[in-house]
Amino acid sequence: MDRNFANDNLVEVYRAFDARCATQLDKVYCKRRYELSVFVPSPDALKTEERELERLLQEASALPAPDPVFSLLKTHFDEFLKTQMSALRRLSESPNSFVGNLSNVIGYMTRKDSRPAEERAKILLTRLGHADELWSGVKTLLPTATKEKLYLLVDACDGLKLVADSIKAEVPQAYAGLPQASLDEITRALGRVSEKAAAWRQETLALLESREKGSDTAVSSTRKETEQDAVDRYRSILSEELGISLDELLSWYEDEVSKTRSEIFETARRINLGAIPEPRTIEDVVYLLNTYEGPCDTPDEMFARMRNYLKRAQEAAREYVRLPEESCRVVPTPENLRGHYPWGGYGGGCPRRRPLMGEVFLNDHNYKAITDGWIKMNAVHECYPGHHVQWVRTVLDPLPETVKVGARSVPTLEGAAHRSERLTEHIFPEDPFYPLFVSYRRHHTSVRIKADLTLFYFRRPVDEAVDLYVKELGFDRNTARGQVKSQQITPGYFTCYYYGLKRLTDLQAKFGYDDKAFTEIIFSLPHVSLATLEKFLALSESDKKRFLTGFPSLVTYD
Numbered sequence: 001m002d003r004n005f006a007n008d009n010l011v012e013v014y015r016a017f018d019a020r021c022a023t024q025l026d027k028v029y030c031k032r033r034y035e036l037s038v039f040v041p042s043p044d045a046l047k048t049e050e051r052e053l054e055r056l057l058q059e060a061s062a063l064p065a066p067d068p069v070f071s072l073l074k075t076h077f078d079e080f081l082k083t084q085m086s087a088l089r090r091l092s093e094s095p096n097s098f099v100g101n102l103s104n105v106i107g108y109m110t111r112k113d114s115r116p117a118e119e120r121a122k123i124l125l126t127r128l129g130h131a132d133e134l135w136s137g138v139k140t141l142l143p144t145a146t147k148e149k150l151y152l153l154v155d156a157c158d159g160l161k162l163v164a165d166s167i168k169a170e171v172p173q174a175y176a177g178l179p180q181a182s183l184d185e186i187t188r189a190l191g192r193v194s195e196k197a198a199a200w201r202q203e204t205l206a207l208l209e210s211r212e213k214g215s216d217t218a219v220s221s222t223r224k225e226t227e228q229d230a231v232d233r234y235r236s237i238l239s240e241e242l243g244i245s246l247d248e249l250l251s252w253y254e255d256e257v258s259k260t261r262s263e264i265f266e267t268a269r270r271i272n273l274g275a276i277p278e279p280r281t282i283e284d285v286v287y288l289l290n291t292y293e294g295p296c297d298t299p300d301e302m303f304a305r306m307r308n309y310l311k312r313a314q315e316a317a318r319e320y321v322r323l324p325e326e327s328c329r330v331v332p333t334p335e336n337l338r339g340h341y342p343w344g345g346y347g348g349g350c351p352r353r354r355p356l357m358g359e360v361f362l363n364d365h366n367y368k369a370i371t372d373g374w375i376k377m378n379a380v381h382e383c384y385p386g387h388h389v390q391w392v393r394t395v396l397d398p399l400p401e402t403v404k405v406g407a408r409s410v411p412t413l414e415g416a417a418h419r420s421e422r423l424t425e426h427i428f429p430e431d432p433f434y435p436l437f438v439s440y441r442r443h444h445t446s447v448r449i450k451a452d453l454t455l456f457y458f459r460r461p462v463d464e465a466v467d468l469y470v471k472e473l474g475f476d477r478n479t480a481r482g483q484v485k486s487q488q489i490t491p492g493y494f495t496c497y498y499y500g501l502k503r504l505t506d507l508q509a510k511f512g513y514d515d516k517a518f519t520e521i522i523f524s525l526p527h528v529s530l531a532t533l534e535k536f537l538a539l540s541e542s543d544k545k546r547f548l549t550g551f552p553s554l555v556t557y558d
Contacts, residue, residue: 040134057078093149271436289373341361
């Protein structure tokens with residue numbers, strides 16, 4: 001058989017397998033053909049899905065890999081499936097995730113999805129109509145949920161109520177064109193879910209109270225994990241989902257915190273401060289940033305300033321990366337995220353819309369803590385060249401679907417966006433204090449690693465992690481608590497920013513790329529692990545091109 005013909009056939013085998021892997025958990029996440037259904041979680045249901053992933057993992061190991069490109073994609077499949085299995089296990093430990101996902105569906109269908117109002121309304125009403133079934137499934141996970149996860153479930157119920165109540169007022173405009181009876185039906189359904197969320201909250205609080213009193217006879221003995229169990233689970237999340245070695249973090253995190261702290265004061269010495277005294281403490285640095293790069297007087301002013309910075313960052317990004325036609329709008333932080341996104345974040349958009357339009361959000365309920373430096377940094381990190389560019393390229397580039405979804409990719413994603421902060425520092429030349437903020441932000445991400453280890457490795461109280469942010473970064477306690485809450489919800493995630501930056505810096509030096517060429521490469525493959533990225537960088541140029549274009553996804557949005 002002709003070798004090229006055999007390889008062409010194998011490409012199609014890989015593409016078909018890629019699609020199966022990428023869509024295996026669609027039922028769990030209610031995506032694509034499962035949009036009009038609900039996944040009712042239970043230990044047995046989740047175990048069934050895990051067994052399907054295990055079967056795919058066995059199939060992946062049997063795939064032939066006749067050259068470096070096939071070999072690299074095969075390795076990626078292995079990473080992808082193991083990541084999905086770990087994430088599925090974490091779902092079974094996190095009943096709050098299922099309630100949070102319902103909040104996300106309400107917001108997405110109303111504010112982002114570009115399909116006709118009738119289609120969006122049908123999906124939304126179906127999902128809201130299954131709320132009782134969803135909660136019945138969530139309750140099967142409660143006996144094995146830790147106290148910390150139950151408190152996060154309380155927060156998720158609060159968030160669901162906030163979202164449902166807020167979006168009721170948006171229904172007439174968001175679903176314009178539907179008959180009044182349909183608009184009334186959506187509004188009533190949102191009202192019912194708001195009431196259910198309040199009831200679920202009380203039910204969870206009652207369970208917590210019964211545990212405190214020792215009267216919860218339904219508590220499974222498996223819930224009482226030991227300290228070592230918790231540490232082992234954290235180690236597994238870092239390794240299996242994020243591609244990070246806990247032992248590596250432990251070997252250098254203190255040194256990096258000291259290093260980034262020193263860099264702040266070195267940067268301050270390079271700034272022409274004139275008559276301003278040179279800062280000697282973190283409190284001095286925060287005072288400088290708040291005084292000369294302070295927050296806006298109103299949320300509207302903050303949003304307007306962000307839109308201006310986005311234009312400048314977008315122009316600068318095009319110097320470093322290929323960026324198809326797109327836009328990014330500025331919106332308030334979604335109601336269910338206000339408590340644990342102190343500054344803001346990136347919310348993506350509808351992949352069906354053309355040209356693509358993403359969303360960056362800023363926390364208008366915490367705007368006095370969002371200094372001008374944070375606004376500038378968000379324009380870069382969240383957007384250009386940051387997460388918005390990553391999202392645009394992922395949607396439009398002809399990549400395999402599992403590469404679009406990602407495997408152990410958070411260090412690459414966040415490391416690349418974090419790297420951009422200093423890469424594009426020059427685009428705000430009128431602000432002599434911005435380099436000081438960039439150094440302060442670098443210290444922030446190294447301290448995040450220490451805070452994560454404080455919570456999940458050393459198993460110290462939450463207040464100790466909050467105190468760390470207050471001491472090392474001068475955060476107010478509300479902002480510090482919001483940062484820690486984010487870490488409680490996603491263990492390990494916030495180690496990825498500095499870790500990813502550190503590894504990407506090493507890879508750029510190892511392979512000898514200049515800033516522009518390396519930026520384009522890492523934004524071509526934003527959702528792969530650092531290990532896969534390193535192997536990709538070692539490929540020949542022709543093999544790089546084949547990996548990026550030779551296995552386009554077979555998965556469609558419709």
